[in-house]
Amino acid sequence: MPHLVIEYSEDLADTHDMTALCQSLYDAAIASDIFDPATVKVRARPCPYWRIGTEPQSFAHITIRLMSGRDTLTKSRLTQHVLTAIDRQLPDVGSLTVDIKEIDPTTYAKRIL
Numbered sequence: 842m843p844h845l846v847i848e849y850s851e852d853l854a855d856t857h858d859m860t861a862l863c864q865s866l867y868d869a870a871i872a873s874d875i876f877d878p879a880t881v882k883v884r885a886r887p888c889p890y891w892r893i894g895t896e897p898q899s900f901a902h903i904t905i906r907l908m909s910g911r912d913t914l915t916k917s918r919l920t921q922h923v924l925t926a927i928d929r930q931l932p933d934v935g936s937l938t939v940d941i942k943e944i945d946p947t948t949y950a951k952r953i954l
Contacts, residue, residue, distance in 0.1 A: 842882075842908060843870055843875075843905050844907075845870060845905055847863070847866065847884070847885040847903050848885075848900075848902045849901040850898070851887040853899060854887060857931060861930065862927070863883045863884070863885055865929065865930050866883050866903065870883070875915065893935060895935050897935040899933075899934045899936070900935060900936040901927060901934055901936075902939070902940070903923055903938070904939075905939065905941045906941075907944060908943070909946065910946075920941060924937060924939045927939070
């Protein structure tokens with residue numbers, strides 16, 4: 842059940858295929874052998890306003906939300922795996938970052954069909 846949320850500088854959508862990026866990240870999550878494909882969710886959110894301290898002035902940040910309980914080595918491998926995948930899709934983007942946020946299973950609720 843990971844949620845991969847991509848926040849990106851809005852102008853990237855003019856020069857990069859964001860649908861392909863979402864597919865690439867979905868594929869990377871599956872290739873990690875950590876998740877069941879039916880549970881992976883990827884979405885992208887453009888940010889219309891930003892300022893970063895590097896050039897070029899462009900960024901993509903992926904937050905991976907997953908249930909708590911995985912060890913640090915597994916999480917580190919996952920972030921590196923996802924960073925490699927996004928770097929392949931966005932090699933000219935100024936800043937690429939990946940972070941993991943854990944979800945507390947005692948407070949998480951979901952409903953699917």
